[in-house]
Amino acid sequence: MGATKTEHFTDNQNQLSVLAKALGHPARIAIIEYLIKVNTCICGDIVNELPLSQPTVSQHLKELKSAGLIKGNIEGNSICYCINEAGFEKIKQFFQQVTSHLAQKNNCC
Numbered sequence: 001m002g003a004t005k006t007e008h009f010t011d012n013q014n015q016l017s018v019l020a021k022a023l024g025h026p027a028r029i030a031i032i033e034y035l036i037k038v039n040t041c042i043c044g045d046i047v048n049e050l051p052l053s054q055p056t057v058s059q060h061l062k063e064l065k066s067a068g069l070i071k072g073n074i075e076g077n078s079i080c081y082c083i084n085e086a087g088f089e090k091i092k093q094f095f096q097q098v099t100s101h102l103a104q105k106n107n108c109c
Helices: 011-022 026-038 043-049 054-067 085-103
Strands: 070-075 078-083
Touching: 011 054, 011 085, 026 043, 026 054, 026 070, 026 078, 043 054, 043 078, 054 070
Parallel strands: none
Antiparallel strands: 070 078
């Protein structure tokens, strides 16, 4: 989405689109699933879990961190990553709205 078009949408809509885009790749879903499984880890551990090169994994981690879905703390020569609860809370709220609407069983079409 071009930078000039985002101004026509709310901050919340723009934030949700960034989060959704970050989750729009299977490697990023796999990274999130791995972080949930181990609770925290180091980048090298993630590389060992995925069939991707270290630079590719690093790029996916950068995208997830930039979107606010993961956090990373520097520990020595490594970065320890974990889930960023705030980013997922925004997604959760959106899907709760959708689920609430679906529960009303509006037969519109």
